[in-house]
Amino acid sequence: MKEFSFIPLGGANSIGESCSLFEVGNARILVDVGLGFQERPFPNNLISRIDKTLNGLGNLDLVLITHAHRDHLGSILKLMANGYKGYIYSSKITRQLAKYVFDDIISDDLPNREIADLYAHYASYMYQQWHSFDLGDRLDIKDITIWPFNAGHIAGSFGYVIEYDSSSIVITGDASLYPNLSSGIMNFPNVENCELLICDGTAVNKMGTDFLSDEAVVDAVEISLDKGEKVIFPCFALGKDVETLLRLEREIIRRKKSFDIFAAQSTFEVASVIGLGRNLSKMKCKVAELKEITSPGIFVGRVPKQFCTPKSTYYDYLDILPSKKSPISHYFSIGTHLNSAQIELLVDFTKPKRTVFVHTPERDINNSLTLSHFNKEKVNGRKNGKREDV
Ligand SMILES: [Zn+2]
Structure with a gap:
């Protein structure tokens, strides 16, 4: 296996603004381009981090989107506005649901009407460049192959496998094994030689017993x-x-x-x-x-x-x-992230050489070292922008 790099550019040690860059062979792939929950598209430091790391957005080959939540796709519009002209791929449902996120951003989050109109124009260009693929499809780009699996987080959510030189990288995105009625459950990807598992760490220290029926x-x-x-x-x-x-x-x-x-x-x-x-x-x-x-x-x-x-x-x-x-919580407890036992199952199944948790506050990553079945060397949080060459 030749070298590849994983560079978390946003949301690695926090929840919000998810964005990971993978340099594999000659290909440069961005997985998710999120917007923080409290943030507005202006200013957007993530886009300048991406631009700087890639030495220009023209060097980016592809954007993959895991699912239609603001913290995973909210900054694509800004990426287009800054000159990204390549393709975006996701499930068909994610592409359709994205409209609700962007309509919201365009109508509420932009400084004035003129800019909102401009961004509506970028949105129509963005949808032109946005293609969908299905479970079972494979996408070849340069010398790598990408295929999606159901992540079970919300309807249409995908995780991705990047294959290269008979090795693989697994990216779960936000993932869930709870039997939700609208999304089904995560489908563990069957992979050879998993070099790296980038795992949803939102509930890394939770056992999932606190849910109300x-x-x-x-x-x-x-x-x-x-x-x-x-x-x-x-x-x-x-x-x-x-x-x-x-x-x-x-x-x-x-x-x-x-x-x-x-x-x-x-x-x-x-x-x-x-x-x-x-x-x-x-x-x-x-x-x-x-x-x-x-x-x-x-x-x-x-x-x-x-x-x-x-x-x-x-x-x-x-x-x-x-x-x-009233002291009783009236909320349905909808499990949409893997808990620690489920992460252990995933690690057992994919047998990665390294596991990196993202979408996780830093303190949780540190605490996760106490999880029983994990090899300590496998569990590492990565600071945004810190390159990991493998
Ligand atoms: Zn989500």
Whole structure:
């Protein structure tokens, strides 16, 4: 195996702004170009880090996107605006869901109308350059081959295998083995000679036992409704709203109940993009006029007036929900990241020479050294920008 480099450019030792550069043979591949949750596209230091490291964006061969969350793809627009003219690849669903992230960025996060118009123009160029591939497809570029596997994080989420000289690099992206109804579970990639596993480390120290069952959540919903309270399910991450609706629906049917459930219009659009619209249309479900809400959430009961006001109020409203008044958390616990036991299974299966956790606060990486089955040498966090030659 010839040398390759892995250079985390963003989100390696934190959650947000995910971006990893791989230099393999003659190819330079970027996996994810995220935007931090608190950040705005102006300024965007990530793009200058990418530019500087590559010595010009013209030296970049390909951008791979793992899934449609802001912290994994929110900065592509800025990359295009700075002159990237190559291709972007992801699953078809990710490409379709990306629209919700970018519509949000263009309408809310840009300094003025003129710049918003300019970015709408970059967005149409971006979609032109954005292609999708399916599970089972292989993409040859220069002297490497790339293929995707289901990461189980949200609908359409992919992890990637980069093959080169009969060796491989596995990149999980955000990955999950929880049996979510909308995304299925992660499919471990069958690889030869895994030189490097870049693993989602979000829940590296968690065992996943702190999840509330769907039944317990719906019990809490019923109790709150009986008391005349309203219950809201805030779902900040795209795709989790649909998962929440599906679970709520399943439990409501089981109990032969019927609640009025209100959801943002975009929740239903997302459901139809991921092929679950029919399930939702069969629900006893009313779609509220919640056009201002672009971060989709759902709630049960009467639509409060506050909801028909700007988005900022929505966030205020979330803060005063029954979860604060009552000690019981009303949240469905949707597992969307691998816990430590599941990571051990993945490591056993892929047998990597090295494992690097990304998407992980630094303190968690240090603590992860206590995990029983990991060889200490395998577990390393990498500072953003620190080159790892293998
Ligand atoms: Zn994610």
